[in-house]
Amino acid sequence: MKKNLVYKLFALILGLITIISPLQAAHSLPLYVEASESDGGVKAGLALYKDVNYSEAREQFEKYKENASESAVKKMSAKMKKAYLGKVSKYKTLSEVMATGGEYIWDYCLTDIDKDKKAELLIKHGSCEADCLLTIYRYSKGKAVKVKSISGSHSALFAYPDGNGFIRFTGQMGYETITLITLKNSKVKETAIGARDVGQEDYMYLPYRLDTHNDEADINYSALK
Numbered sequence: 001m002k003k004n005l006v007y008k009l010f011a012l013i014l015g016l017i018t019i020i021s022p023l024q025a026a027h028s029l030p031l032y033v034e035a036s037e038s039d040g041g042v043k044a045g046l047a048l049y050k051d052v053n054y055s056e057a058r059e060q061f062e063k064y065k066e067n068a069s070e071s072a073v074k075k076m077s078a079k080m081k082k083a084y085l086g087k088v089s090k091y092k093t094l095s096e097v098m099a100t101g102g103e104y105i106w107d108y109c110l111t112d113i114d115k116d117k118k119a120e121l122l123i124k125h126g127s128c129e130a131d132c133l134l135t136i137y138r139y140s141k142g143k144a145v146k147v148k149s150i151s152g153s154h155s156a157l158f159a160y161p162d163g164n165g166f167i168r169f170t171g172q173m174g175y176e177t178i179t180l181i182t183l184k185n186s187k188v189k190e191t192a193i194g195a196r197d198v199g200q201e202d203y204m205y206l207p208y209r210l211d212t213h214n215d216e217a218d219i220n221y222s223a224l225k
Contacts, residue, residue: 039063040060041064041161041162042060042061042064042160042161042162042167042206042207042208043162043163044060045057045060045061046167046178046180046193048060049178049193049194049204050193050194052194052196054196054201054204057204058204058205061204061205061206061207062205062207063207064207064208065207065208066207066208066209067208067209067211068111068158068159068208068209068210068211070110070111070112070119070159071117072111072112072117072118072119073110073111073112073119073211075117076110076119079142080118080119080139081223081224081225082224083139083142083143083144084110084121084137084139084144084224085221085224085225086144087121087123087137087144088105088108088121088123088219088221088224089221091103091104091105091123091125092104092105093105093217093218093219094106094217094218095217095218098217101127102127103125103126103127103131104125104126104127105123105124105125105219106124106125106126106132106152106214107123107124107212107213107214107219108121108122108123108124108212108213108219109121109122109124109157109210109211109212109213110122110210110211110223111157111159111166111210113136113138113164113165113166113181113182113183114164114182114183114184115163115164118138118139119139120136120137120138120139120147120183121136121137121138121139121144122134122135122136122137122157122166122210123135123137124152124155125152126152126153129153129154130153132151132152132153132154132155133149133150133151133152134149134150134151134152134155134157134168135148135149136148136149136150136183136188138183138186145186147183147186147187147188148187148188150168150181150188150190152168153170153172154170154171154172155168155169155170155171156168156169156171156206156209157169157209157210158206158207158208158209158210159208159209159210160180160208161208164182164183164184165180165181165182165183166180166181166210167179167180167181167206168181168190169203169204169206171198171203174197174198174199175195175196175197175198176195176196176198176203176204177192177194177195178192178193178194178195178204178206179191179192179193180193211223
Protein backbone atom coordinates (compact mmCIF):
# COMPACT_ATOMS: atom_id res chain seq x y z
CA MET A 1 0.00 0.00 0.00
CA LYS A 2 2.76 2.43 0.98
CA LYS A 3 4.67 1.68 -2.25
CA ASN A 4 1.53 2.33 -4.37
CA LEU A 5 0.97 5.60 -2.56
CA VAL A 6 4.55 6.70 -3.28
CA TYR A 7 4.12 5.85 -6.97
CA LYS A 8 0.87 7.84 -7.13
CA LEU A 9 2.47 10.89 -5.49
CA PHE A 10 5.44 10.69 -7.86
CA ALA A 11 3.10 10.49 -10.87
CA LEU A 12 1.12 13.50 -9.61
CA ILE A 13 4.25 15.62 -9.15
CA LEU A 14 5.57 14.61 -12.58
CA GLY A 15 2.25 15.56 -14.14
CA LEU A 16 2.32 19.01 -12.54
CA ILE A 17 5.86 19.63 -13.76
CA THR A 18 4.78 18.70 -17.29
CA ILE A 19 1.71 20.94 -17.21
CA ILE A 20 3.46 24.00 -15.77
CA SER A 21 6.35 24.38 -18.17
CA PRO A 22 8.85 27.20 -17.65
CA LEU A 23 7.50 29.03 -20.70
CA GLN A 24 3.90 28.77 -19.52
CA ALA A 25 4.92 30.01 -16.09
CA ALA A 26 6.81 32.92 -17.60
CA HIS A 27 3.79 34.05 -19.59
CA SER A 28 1.68 34.11 -16.44
CA LEU A 29 4.00 36.57 -14.74
CA PRO A 30 3.95 40.39 -15.12
CA LEU A 31 6.42 42.39 -17.20
CA TYR A 32 9.96 42.62 -15.75
CA VAL A 33 9.52 39.29 -13.97
CA GLU A 34 9.23 37.32 -17.20
CA ALA A 35 12.67 38.34 -18.41
CA SER A 36 14.65 36.58 -15.72
CA GLU A 37 18.43 36.67 -15.50
CA SER A 38 18.59 32.89 -15.75
CA ASP A 39 16.82 32.99 -19.11
CA GLY A 40 18.76 35.96 -20.45
CA GLY A 41 15.66 38.00 -21.28
CA VAL A 42 15.36 40.41 -24.17
CA LYS A 43 18.97 41.40 -23.59
CA ALA A 44 20.07 37.92 -24.64
CA GLY A 45 17.96 38.18 -27.77
CA LEU A 46 19.59 41.47 -28.71
CA ALA A 47 23.03 39.92 -28.22
CA LEU A 48 22.10 37.04 -30.52
CA TYR A 49 20.80 39.47 -33.13
CA LYS A 50 23.99 41.52 -32.92
CA ASP A 51 26.00 38.34 -33.50
CA VAL A 52 23.91 37.60 -36.62
CA ASN A 53 22.23 34.59 -35.00
CA TYR A 54 18.80 35.60 -36.27
CA SER A 55 16.91 32.34 -35.81
CA GLU A 56 18.18 31.98 -32.24
CA ALA A 57 17.30 35.62 -31.57
CA ARG A 58 13.75 35.04 -32.78
CA GLU A 59 13.39 31.99 -30.54
CA GLN A 60 14.59 34.03 -27.57
CA PHE A 61 12.24 36.95 -28.31
CA GLU A 62 9.26 34.66 -28.84
CA LYS A 63 9.48 33.48 -25.23
CA TYR A 64 7.91 36.76 -24.16
CA LYS A 65 4.51 38.31 -24.67
CA GLU A 66 3.66 40.65 -27.50
CA ASN A 67 2.49 43.74 -25.64
CA ALA A 68 4.08 45.70 -22.81
CA SER A 69 2.37 46.24 -19.46
CA GLU A 70 4.46 48.50 -17.24
CA SER A 71 3.56 49.44 -13.69
CA ALA A 72 5.10 52.90 -14.13
CA VAL A 73 2.61 53.60 -16.92
CA LYS A 74 -0.34 52.22 -14.98
CA LYS A 75 0.54 54.27 -11.89
CA MET A 76 0.98 57.66 -13.55
CA SER A 77 -0.25 60.48 -11.34
CA ALA A 78 -3.02 62.85 -12.42
CA LYS A 79 -0.49 65.69 -12.58
CA MET A 80 1.84 63.71 -14.83
CA LYS A 81 -0.99 62.78 -17.16
CA LYS A 82 -2.11 66.41 -17.36
CA ALA A 83 1.42 67.59 -18.14
CA TYR A 84 1.85 65.00 -20.90
CA LEU A 85 -1.63 65.66 -22.30
CA GLY A 86 -0.67 69.30 -22.66
CA LYS A 87 2.20 68.31 -24.96
CA VAL A 88 0.25 65.75 -26.97
CA SER A 89 -2.80 67.97 -27.51
CA LYS A 90 -0.70 70.83 -28.94
CA TYR A 91 -0.16 68.84 -32.14
CA LYS A 92 -2.75 68.91 -34.90
CA THR A 93 -4.21 65.56 -35.88
CA LEU A 94 -4.24 64.06 -39.37
CA SER A 95 -7.94 64.87 -39.78
CA GLU A 96 -7.14 68.52 -39.06
CA VAL A 97 -4.42 68.83 -41.72
CA MET A 98 -5.91 66.68 -44.47
CA ALA A 99 -7.03 69.71 -46.46
CA THR A 100 -3.97 71.91 -45.94
CA GLY A 101 -1.15 69.45 -45.27
CA GLY A 102 1.62 70.03 -42.76
CA GLU A 103 2.93 68.39 -39.62
CA TYR A 104 0.63 66.38 -37.38
CA ILE A 105 0.84 63.88 -34.52
CA TRP A 106 1.03 60.30 -35.68
CA ASP A 107 0.93 58.62 -32.28
CA TYR A 108 2.22 58.70 -28.73
CA CYS A 109 3.56 56.03 -26.39
CA LEU A 110 4.45 55.79 -22.72
CA THR A 111 7.31 53.80 -21.20
CA ASP A 112 9.73 53.99 -18.29
CA ILE A 113 12.97 54.40 -20.21
CA ASP A 114 15.50 54.85 -17.39
CA LYS A 115 13.63 52.60 -14.93
CA ASP A 116 13.16 55.30 -12.29
CA LYS A 117 9.51 54.25 -11.89
CA LYS A 118 8.30 57.30 -13.82
CA ALA A 119 6.98 56.94 -17.36
CA GLU A 120 8.37 59.01 -20.20
CA LEU A 121 6.29 60.29 -23.12
CA LEU A 122 7.21 59.53 -26.74
CA ILE A 123 5.44 61.56 -29.43
CA LYS A 124 5.71 60.53 -33.07
CA HIS A 125 5.05 63.44 -35.43
CA GLY A 126 5.82 64.84 -38.87
CA SER A 127 4.32 65.50 -42.29
CA CYS A 128 5.66 62.34 -43.97
CA GLU A 129 7.99 59.40 -43.33
CA ALA A 130 10.96 61.45 -44.53
CA ASP A 131 10.66 64.02 -41.73
CA CYS A 132 9.00 61.83 -39.08
CA LEU A 133 10.44 62.47 -35.61
CA LEU A 134 10.11 60.84 -32.22
CA THR A 135 10.22 63.47 -29.48
CA ILE A 136 10.96 62.29 -25.94
CA TYR A 137 9.59 64.05 -22.85
CA ARG A 138 10.25 63.32 -19.19
CA TYR A 139 8.31 64.45 -16.14
CA SER A 140 10.24 66.74 -13.82
CA LYS A 141 9.02 69.10 -11.09
CA GLY A 142 5.44 68.97 -12.25
CA LYS A 143 6.22 69.67 -15.90
CA ALA A 144 6.72 67.70 -19.12
CA VAL A 145 10.26 68.56 -20.20
CA LYS A 146 11.50 67.92 -23.72
CA VAL A 147 14.63 65.78 -23.79
CA LYS A 148 15.38 65.22 -27.47
CA SER A 149 13.93 64.49 -30.91
CA ILE A 150 15.24 61.51 -32.87
CA SER A 151 14.20 59.72 -36.05
CA GLY A 152 10.84 57.96 -35.95
CA SER A 153 10.55 57.02 -39.62
CA HIS A 154 9.10 53.59 -40.48
CA SER A 155 9.42 52.53 -36.86
CA ALA A 156 7.68 50.64 -34.07
CA LEU A 157 8.58 50.96 -30.39
CA PHE A 158 9.10 48.29 -27.74
CA ALA A 159 9.76 48.31 -24.00
CA TYR A 160 13.12 47.03 -22.75
CA PRO A 161 12.56 45.30 -19.39
CA ASP A 162 16.19 44.29 -18.83
CA GLY A 163 17.60 47.74 -18.14
CA ASN A 164 17.75 51.35 -19.23
CA GLY A 165 16.17 51.97 -22.59
CA PHE A 166 13.47 51.17 -25.11
CA ILE A 167 13.80 49.55 -28.54
CA ARG A 168 13.14 51.21 -31.89
CA PHE A 169 12.51 48.76 -34.70
CA THR A 170 12.69 50.18 -38.22
CA GLY A 171 11.48 48.25 -41.23
CA GLN A 172 11.22 49.38 -44.85
CA MET A 173 11.20 47.49 -48.14
CA GLY A 174 12.60 44.30 -46.63
CA TYR A 175 15.36 45.98 -44.62
CA GLU A 176 15.26 46.19 -40.83
CA THR A 177 17.29 47.85 -38.09
CA ILE A 178 17.11 47.46 -34.32
CA THR A 179 18.28 50.26 -32.04
CA LEU A 180 18.43 50.48 -28.24
CA ILE A 181 17.68 54.01 -27.03
CA THR A 182 18.70 54.89 -23.48
CA LEU A 183 18.15 57.88 -21.21
CA LYS A 184 20.64 58.98 -18.57
CA ASN A 185 20.82 62.38 -16.85
CA SER A 186 18.47 63.82 -19.49
CA LYS A 187 20.77 62.63 -22.28
CA VAL A 188 19.60 60.26 -24.99
CA LYS A 189 21.92 57.70 -26.54
CA GLU A 190 21.17 55.56 -29.60
CA THR A 191 23.01 52.23 -29.80
CA ALA A 192 22.74 50.26 -33.03
CA ILE A 193 22.12 46.57 -32.32
CA GLY A 194 22.09 45.40 -35.91
CA ALA A 195 20.52 45.54 -39.36
CA ARG A 196 19.82 43.12 -42.18
CA ASP A 197 18.08 42.46 -45.47
CA VAL A 198 15.14 40.27 -44.54
CA GLY A 199 14.82 38.66 -47.97
CA GLN A 200 12.07 36.04 -48.00
CA GLU A 201 11.81 35.93 -44.22
CA ASP A 202 9.43 37.84 -41.99
CA TYR A 203 10.61 40.89 -40.12
CA MET A 204 12.06 40.04 -36.71
CA TYR A 205 9.55 39.50 -33.91
CA LEU A 206 10.12 41.68 -30.85
CA PRO A 207 8.19 41.39 -27.58
CA TYR A 208 6.67 44.08 -25.35
CA ARG A 209 5.36 46.42 -28.03
CA LEU A 210 4.33 49.76 -26.55
CA ASP A 211 0.64 50.67 -26.62
CA THR A 212 -0.28 53.06 -29.41
CA HIS A 213 -3.11 55.60 -29.38
CA ASN A 214 -3.74 56.27 -33.04
CA ASP A 215 -7.42 56.08 -33.95
CA GLU A 216 -7.27 56.23 -37.75
CA ALA A 217 -7.09 59.97 -38.57
CA ASP A 218 -7.37 61.05 -34.94
CA ILE A 219 -5.66 60.43 -31.62
CA ASN A 220 -7.10 58.72 -28.55
CA TYR A 221 -6.19 60.81 -25.51
CA SER A 222 -7.85 58.56 -22.92
CA ALA A 223 -4.55 57.18 -21.58
CA LEU A 224 -3.71 60.70 -20.36
CA LYS A 225 -7.04 61.48 -18.70
